[in-house]
Amino acid sequence: MAHNISMLELIQFSWSPFCIVARRILEFSGAKFKTTNIASTDRSLVWKLTGEKYYAVPVLRDGAKVVYESGDDTQDVAKHLDSKLKLGLFPTAREGEQFILWRYFEHEIEAVGFKLNDIYFREFVPKSDQLPFLRHKERKFGRGCIDQWRAQQKNLLGELEQKLVPCEQMLAHAEFLLGDRPLFVDFNLFGMVDNFLFSGHYALPKNLPHLRAWHRAMKAIRRAR
Numbered sequence: 046m047a048h049n050i051s052m053l054e055l056i057q058f059s060w061s062p063f064c065i066v067a068r069r070i071l072e073f074s075g076a077k078f079k080t081t082n083i084a085s086t087d088r089s090l091v092w093k094l095t096g097e098k099y100y101a102v103p104v105l106r107d108g109a110k111v112v113y114e115s116g117d118d119t120q121d122v123a124k125h126l127d128s129k130l131k132l133g134l135f136p137t138a139r140e141g142e143q144f145i146l147w148r149y150f151e152h153e154i155e156a157v158g159f160k161l162n163d164i165y166f167r168e169f170v171p172k173s174d175q176l177p178f179l180r181h182k183e184r185k186f187g188r189g190c191i192d193q194w195r196a197q198q199k200n201l202l203g204e205l206e207q208k209l210v211p212c213e214q215m216l217a218h219a220e221f222l223l224g225d226r227p228l229f230v231d232f233n234l235f236g237m238v239d240n241f242l243f244s245g246h247y248a249l250p251k252n253l254p255h256l257r258a259w260h261r262a263m264k265a266i267r268r269a270r
């Protein structure tokens with residue numbers, strides 16, 4: 046039977062867009078895996094596992110191997126899963142298109158989606174982590190940033206909807222972004238969208254019906270065996 050069944054472990058926290066991508070790919074694959082949740086404000090496990098080289102998530106442990114992103118726009122974790130589990134999510138012929146798309150999703154979509162979710166951080170970040178969580182955000186985005194995002198909520202929602210229109214247009218003509226089966230970019234967009242939806246306060250816009258149908262499909266899809 047299967048020959049390379051080393052234990053897969055995903056080190057994550059549940060609302061991270063990038064962790065959601067890796068998690069959904071693992072679920073899709075049907076492989077057995079373990080998730081280890083860390084506090085978003087305590088990266089000591091990641092730091093230790095990566096030989097003090099990395100503190101972001103996700104990190105994937107595959108037996109003795111520890112996989113994490115080597116650059117800002119890389120997909121080392123997803124590509125490791127893809128080749129190990131033979132998922133076919135990165136066909137060579139689509140690599141260029143996929144690269145352009147995942148950068149759009151991880152920059153343009155993510156940048157608006159996480160702010161909309163962070164507005165509700167007090168509801169999903171454990172009480173004891175809220176101070177370092179807020180400090181982490183304010184160190185990067187300035188004092189009062191989350192209050193500002195709350196004040197701009199309506200505009201941010203409009204901006205996100207605008208940025209999702211190209212996805213709606215693609216999905217009006219095919220079941221998945223690049224054709225009739227999901228590729229990596231479907232999982233990638235799913236992660237960004239599910240981070241936006243994480244708080245439970247939002248739904249995808251009614252006037253993006255193809256995106257909504259795609260999202261329902263992506264939530265549950267399993268690879269064909």
Ligand SMILES: N[C@@H](CCC(=O)N[C@@H](CS)C(=O)NCC(=O)O)C(=O)O
Pocket residue numbers: 061062063064100101102103114116117118119
């Ligand atoms: N390009 C990386 C980005 C990973 C990333 O930015 N993760 C966030 C959590 S969503 C993180 O851990 N950031 C570092 C920090 O918060 O200190 C990837 O795709 O995995």
